[in-house]
Amino acid sequence: MNLKKYGYVHHIPRLMVISNLMNLSGIAPQEVYKWFMETFIDSSDWVMTPNVFGMGLFSDGGIFATKPYLCGSNYLFKPCDFHVHLREGDLAKQVLNENSKHFQKILIMPNLQVPITNSNLLNKYRNHLLKNKKNLEILFTIYLNQNCSIKELSEMKKKKLFFSVKLYPQNATTNSSSGVSDIKKMTKYFEFLEKNDVPLCIHGEHVHFNDDPFEREKKFLDLELNWIRKNFPNLKITLEHITTKDSVDFVKQHRLIGATVTTHHLLENTYTFFGNHLKPELFCKPIIKNVKHQQALQKVVLSGHKKFFFGSDSAPHLKSKKFTEFCCAGVYSTKYSISNIIEFFYRNKKQANLDGKSS
Numbered sequence: 001m002n003l004k005k006y007g008y009v010h011h012i013p014r015l016m017v018i019s020n021l022m023n024l025s026g027i028a029p030q031e032v033y034k035w036f037m038e039t040f041i042d043s044s045d046w047v048m049t050p051n052v053f054g055m056g057l058f059s060d061g062g063i064f065a066t067k068p069y070l071c072g073s074n075y076l077f078k079p080c081d082f083h084v085h086l087r088e089g090d091l092a093k094q095v096l097n098e099n100s101k102h103f104q105k106i107l108i109m110p111n112l113q114v115p116i117t118n119s120n121l122l123n124k125y126r127n128h129l130l131k132n133k134k135n136l137e138i139l140f141t142i143y144l145n146q147n148c149s150i151k152e153l154s155e156m157k158k159k160k161l162f163f164s165v166k167l168y169p170q171n172a173t174t175n176s177s178s179g180v181s182d183i184k185k186m187t188k189y190f191e192f193l194e195k196n197d198v199p200l201c202i203h204g205e206h207v208h209f210n211d212d213p214f215e216r217e218k219k220f221l222d223l224e225l226n227w228i229r230k231n232f233p234n235l236k237i238t239l240e241h242i243t244t245k246d247s248v249d250f251v252k253q254h255r256l257i258g259a260t261v262t263t264h265h266l267l268e269n270t271y272t273f274f275g276n277h278l279k280p281e282l283f284c285k286p287i288i289k290n291v292k293h294q295q296a297l298q299k300v301v302l303s304g305h306k307k308f309f310f311g312s313d314s315a316p317h318l319k320s321k322k323f324t325e326f327c328c329a330g331v332y333s334t335k336y337s338i339s340n341i342i343e344f345f346y347r348n349k350k351q352a353n354l355d356g357k358s359s
């Protein structure tokens with residue numbers, strides 16, 4: 001590199017080659033800095049300090065660079081998760097902490113044991129979480145049902161206390177007994193949302209006594225979502241955690257509707273879920289579907305289609321409620337979602353379509 005002759009080499013061999021060699025050799029950062037200061041003809045402390053401690057060795061705790069030069073990975077923005085269950089109390093603190101390691105922004109769900117249907121409950125939850133969060137933006141949601149007051153919604157919206165509202169069909173999933181039993185009774189709320197540009201997030205399953213859980217999503221599209229789309233054409237909708245080819249087609253065909261996709265619905269199917277041994281950790285609602293549906297999700301996600309984005313639906317339960325004879329629905333995936341999705345895109349040679357998916 002002619003370093004001895006000129007006392008100079010280009011920035012890249014300095015930081016990518018020499019610093020890396022010193023880093024791998026375990027030389028103390030102070031020693032590396034001293035050597036750089038003495039060796040280079042153009043050295044001055046205001047350049048060498050950030051270059052050596054920050055970019056070269058990544059020994060400044062990540063103030064100056066997003067990763068060590070040592071890592072040859074592509075840059076990937078810290079992603080967002082647009083569907084998360086934090087739960088409440090001490091559990092929420094732990095889950096929040098885990099989320100801040102992996103995500104820059106999360107949209108959190110309101111189906112607590114007492115669902116968040118008014119400003120009192122929202123403020124209590126906001127205070128608890130905002131007090132405990134670090135390095136993470138939280139978007140809040142309101143649990144929409146007939147007890148909600150339009151006046152209150154309007155005031156909370158003005159104060160920007162929430163981002164969207166969430167509609168659960170009654171008894172569709174965890175803590176949904178006070179969900180909506182007849183969407184046609186929700187007209188005044190849909191009008192309000194449409195007029196005020198508030199997004200509506202939907203758990204899209206039609207739940208009825210004796211029905212087939214594998215058919216719930218398709219039935220919801222036919223019986224309920226079609227009606228909402230027709231009657232409120234300017235309402236912004238997110239169809240949450242889609243699981244079927246029918247939903248993929250519906251979202252593609254209609255305007256102002258997007259969909260979140262979870263890691264488990266993308267990477268698992270009925271065979272991996274219970275084809276051999278039953279895996280309670282994969283039991284969730286909507287239930288994981290067969291390969292045909294899984295492939296429809298994979299195809300649209302790998303294509304980089306803008307209407308389909310990441311929402312993990314990560315939903316922790318205590319072990320005593322998950323691995324027991326009455327297994328609760330929910331997959332806790334916060335720790336591994338993003339690494340699994342990156343691997344999935346790489347395996348399919350579609351990494352170029354990855355960035356926009358969750359950030």
Ligand SMILES: [Zn+2]
Nearest residue numbers: 083085109313
């Ligand atoms: Zn959910």
